[in-house]
Amino acid sequence: MELVLLPLYFGLVAFIVSPKFGRYFILTASLTSLGAGLARLFSYQPDTYQTLFSLSKTNALGFSMEIGYDGLSLVMVGLSNLVFFLVALANLSKEESRSSLFNGLFLLMQFGLNGLFLAQDGLLFYVFWELALIPIFLILYWFGANDTQKTWFKFFLYTLFGSLGMLFSLIALTQFGFKSFAYEHLLKVVIPTQYACWIMSGFLLAFAIKIPIFPFHSWQANTYDAAPMAGTMLLSAIMLKMALFGLIKWMIPLNPVGLSFWQLPVIILGVVGILYGALIATRENNIKKVFAFASLSHLGLIVAGIMIFTQESLTASVVQMVNHSLIAIGLFLAANRLEVGFGSKELSTMGGIAKLAPTFGVWFGIITLIALSVPLTAGFLGEFLLIKSVFQFNLWLGVLSSLTLVLGAVYMLRSYQMSMMGAPAIATFEDLPVNEILVYFIITALTLFIGLFPEFLIQIIKPSIEQIILHTQNPALTIR
């Protein structure tokens, strides 16, 4: 229970903590949550389910309030806590971390996300889904770049509009079955075939906008661009993981029949997203947007992997989700340092930083290589298995998706070289402070650890994925 309540408690306290200590408070708070998450992770017995809280029976509305975790949920909560800690650490020297308002919202968002990953009840999932959105919207609204309020409303309304689809689908699901939102009840619902496609469409709308899947991505680049650094990191590193998690845990298992309608179209959209994002990233001049489109490209592959829905592709998707979170933090941290140093986000105005700030040059280079999924990193494992899955699903989609390797090298090296190499375009450039070095170090260590010892992660998520797949093959089997 502490996984959910700690961030809530800290979040409420953060509003009244003096701004002077705010940033140390937020760091301690997120570190405590991380510790709690890690304690759970290391004491977890694979292939078990742990209930944290549950009403003994569902109430009149069909609301069971159950919270608990299996391997997959636990990994996602662990990732969420890790991301919040890293973002807090990276944000230590920023102005926002001195505001109680910011800190409170930050931790409340963590509360929403942890709750979402642990929810074992459809309505609860929906509530946390919306709950996580409100703090980030307010963070963007109050702390984002000036004159961008319109962007935030667009983002907010767009995702809200998507969530509506999910709500309809969830309500529809209860109508065919037990009048209950409990996950185990929802799993047993037998959906008439003629509605399966529509019910999945509702979920898909919510998730496709949040991830985003091409062509629902139009909010992404501008939002990432105008958001404060912590906001961009949170959006790309963890917000969109809730949608990917939703695909794996909620959308498909609840409605295996619907998969046959949507599998091919979504995989194709995923592959289109890979190429679309990568091609734009090779030509974009704004470094934050380059990374936003790179993210679109990476996520296209993950979405395709999830929709292929085999043991291997799902495992690889989860590994790649973790990897992408870490990379996103590293890349946007580097982008922010460049933006602050140059007073501009335009790559064409940059150059030669590696000479002025060698430490930054090295760490940004390492993150670039990790983002390129070089061997020994988690990304190599994830991309190898994902492209293999796509390849086995369809030869030509596999060939197209493998272009991400080539185009990825082009846009990552382009942004690195344009900013770091050549003759210096500026007189002085501040090198990395200690907290940022620490962030880069943790990211590097973790991606290498997962790349070298993937079993640690895989043994935790594998039983959950096995059960989900068994359930979709034979809906009579329940998960757990």
Add this chain to the structure above:
Amino acid sequence: MGICSFLLIGFHYSDAVKGIANSLAARKAFVMNRIGDVGLLFACFMLLTTFHSLEFDQIATAVDSHSGFTFSNLTLLGITLCLFLAATGKSAQIPLFTWLPDAMAGPTPVSALIHAATMVTAGIYMVTRSNFLFELAPIAKDVMLYIGIATSLAAAFMALRQNDIKKVLAYSTVSQLGLMVVALGLGAYTVAIFHVTTHAFFKALLFLGSGSVIHGMHHEQDIRKMGGLRKAMPITHATFLMGTLAITGFPLLSGFYSKDEIIGHLFEANIGLYGVIMFSVLMTAVYMFRLYFLTFHGRFRGTEAQWSHVHESPLNMTIPLVILSVLSLVGGILNLPGIFFHKGSHWLSTYLNKSYGLHKIHGHEASPNLTLVLMIVASLVCLGTLGWAYQQYVKKGSVAKDDQDLSGWERLSARKLFWDEFYHRIWVLPTQCVGTFLNQKLEKRVFLAGVFGVAQWSKKGGEIMGRLQNGKLSSYLMWMVFGLTMLVLVFIIKATFWN
């Protein structure tokens, strides 16, 4: 290796003049190799789907025994072609060779180590390792044979009119790698490895020699500004001459034996192709002797100031040169042909034949007479060219022309057949155009405008609906009557037509 290569090529990244160009060369090398990696990736996928393993010996056993695995020739062809694509990336063959000449932006010892002797031979090694797959895919072997010949010819031609000392050697490397690929295409895997070895000796020697020259000339790489350096740099001169003789196939030096073996195999397979490859060998001799004479003979063509600074390199640079030149001289004994002593000949091939797959491919040996004839032909080509080049560059004192004086074919050679321009047109520009189009047009005009459009529509809708709520009783009454009438109409129509 791709990463090391990338980082080392881009080593001089902050150079004010060439920093960006060096970085671009590094990126080009990485991206080109990535294309090859995609080939390797797909070969792995196909191997995994077919044999459920990526271990060489397990796949070899599966291929041999046919037990429990079904695979078609088409699958094998796909696997081998994908593997070969990876090899063309690493070992700089057509179509992915263009990165290697640009990679000369890196420091010279790097060029000597990874872009001449070690990394670029990874593709050759990989194909040799996978020999059991290639043996079952004759089409893939033919592809290798022809790609190897084409690369060898094209690169040798391009080297004819390069004026950068390192660029000449780079094209020469591509050309020699082409020869190794020819050997692979003929199924003479051990011969390819033999040439890899001797090539490592003399090409590392040549690169380090060129490094010594560049060092002595204070970062001057243009051979048009050199000449007569043999007096100022005697050790570099002597060792460079040894390397030149070895690569051109001067009798009894290491390159002579290894090249001769490849040519011998080719002669037995296809006499026409033998002629073609002999032309490539001839061109090799021409550009190498041109390089040697223009650098070390004749009069000095640089400035007075440069000449006063030219000096022999320190011992730590010359000792490796001496060691490598000894190896270039005697490296051939690793795999002597049988015509001299039968006992102890082909030591390397015999040794390598013990490794997996190769033991099944019985290396047959050409008849001693044929070997002798071919050796004599090759020697004549080398010696003839040496004589011609001496006449041309030392006696007549010809020098390299300036760019604007080049004739048609010379321009083609100097601009490497406009290969980079060609790739730029067919790959880089279209990708950039598409990227720009998506970014500037589609993204902004369609997706952003689309979402705004929807928002505008709903706003408009709200305004229209809002106007209905105008507080006038008469208007409400009118709409009520209108609605009722419509309802009645619907019922009447329904009753009339749907019954």
